[in-house]
Amino acid sequence: MSAEIETLQRMIDESERIVFFGGAGVSTESGIPDFRSVDGLYNQKYDFPPETILSHTFYMRHTDEFYRFYKDKMLCLDAKPNDAHKKLAEMEEKGKLTAVVTQNIDGLHQAAGSKAVYELHGSVLRNYCTKCKKFYSASYILESIGVPKCDACGGMIKPDVVLYEEGLDNDTITKSIKAISQADMLIIGGTSLAVYPAAGLIDYYNGDKLVLINKTTTPMDSKANLVINDSIGQVFSAIKI
Numbered sequence: 001m002s003a004e005i006e007t008l009q010r011m012i013d014e015s016e017r018i019v020f021f022g023g024a025g026v027s028t029e030s031g032i033p034d035f036r037s038v039d040g041l042y043n044q045k046y047d048f049p050p051e052t053i054l055s056h057t058f059y060m061r062h063t064d065e066f067y068r069f070y071k072d073k074m075l076c077l078d079a080k081p082n083d084a085h086k087k088l089a090e091m092e093e094k095g096k097l098t099a100v101v102t103q104n105i106d107g108l109h110q111a112a113g114s115k116a117v118y119e120l121h122g123s124v125l126r127n128y129c130t131k132c133k134k135f136y137s138a139s140y141i142l143e144s145i146g147v148p149k150c151d152a153c154g155g156m157i158k159p160d161v162v163l164y165e166e167g168l169d170n171d172t173i174t175k176s177i178k179a180i181s182q183a184d185m186l187i188i189g190g191t192s193l194a195v196y197p198a199a200g201l202i203d204y205y206n207g208d209k210l211v212l213i214n215k216t217t218t219p220m221d222s223k224a225n226l227v228i229n230d231s232i233g234q235v236f237s238a239i240k241i
């Protein structure tokens with residue numbers, strides 16, 4: 001066991017209100033590409049940059065093209081939870097972890113068994129008719145040809161994900177802030193911490209066990225008590241709860 005993992009293990013052993021704050025890097029080991037890694041979606045060629053395609057304006061004006069990208073790149077319905085998702089669920093079950101605050105929209109924390117999951121950017125698993133609010137599953141979206149339409153009223157269906165230019169859900173932010181500010185340990189992982197306001201929530205942590213597990217450096221490295229530049233699935237698989 002490396003010295004870093006030993007330190008992480010000791011910090012976890014000493015804590016009982018751990019919060020995990022994560023991003024797309026948590027799910028790359030499940031086969032879902034992130035945005036900013038070298039093989040992430042931002043480094044591939046499309047007719048428009050992903051930030052543009054995933055914006056509210058683009059969704060409204062070019063819905064067809066939005067859904068072509070979205071179905072191809074954002075709907076990974078066969079993905080399964082990896083060791084990081086599973087270990088976090090186990091930590092909650094054993095009463096050591098109070099919340100997972102995630103920027104991810106893939107539902108893999110819940111698939112692993114986590115209950116207190118605050119999804120800052122929504123979920124691909126929830127979709128609603130923009131007119132009558134009827135609920136639709138992600139497979140309905142994937143299987144529909146072109147723009148998915150409501151089978152009850154013909155309205156356009158929108159995924160319950162926060163697009164660029166859209167605000168975050170207030171209740172989710174409030175719950176996330178409460179959990180982070182009451183945490184005795186904050187583990188941040190698989191996120192570039194480049195997307196605001198989500199990244200700003202970690203400022204509510206005021207303890208002395210701030211851990212960063214990320215393959216690449218982040219703007220928070222200098223503030224962390226422990227930085228592990230490694231694969232998050234591998235790191236969590238070495239931890240005993």
Ligand code: CNA
Binds near residue numbers: 033192
């Ligand atoms: P990002 O900006 O793509 O950053 C991901 C970070 O994770 C990078 O710093 C990588 O170095 C790091 N990383 C990648 N793989 C691993 C790994 N196995 N172990 C450790 N570190 C790793 O993604 P953020 O989440 O920071 O940005 C926020 C966006 C990405 C949110 O709006 C998400 O909705 C969006 N997103 C989500 C998903 C998903 O739900 N799985 C996929 C793609 C994008």
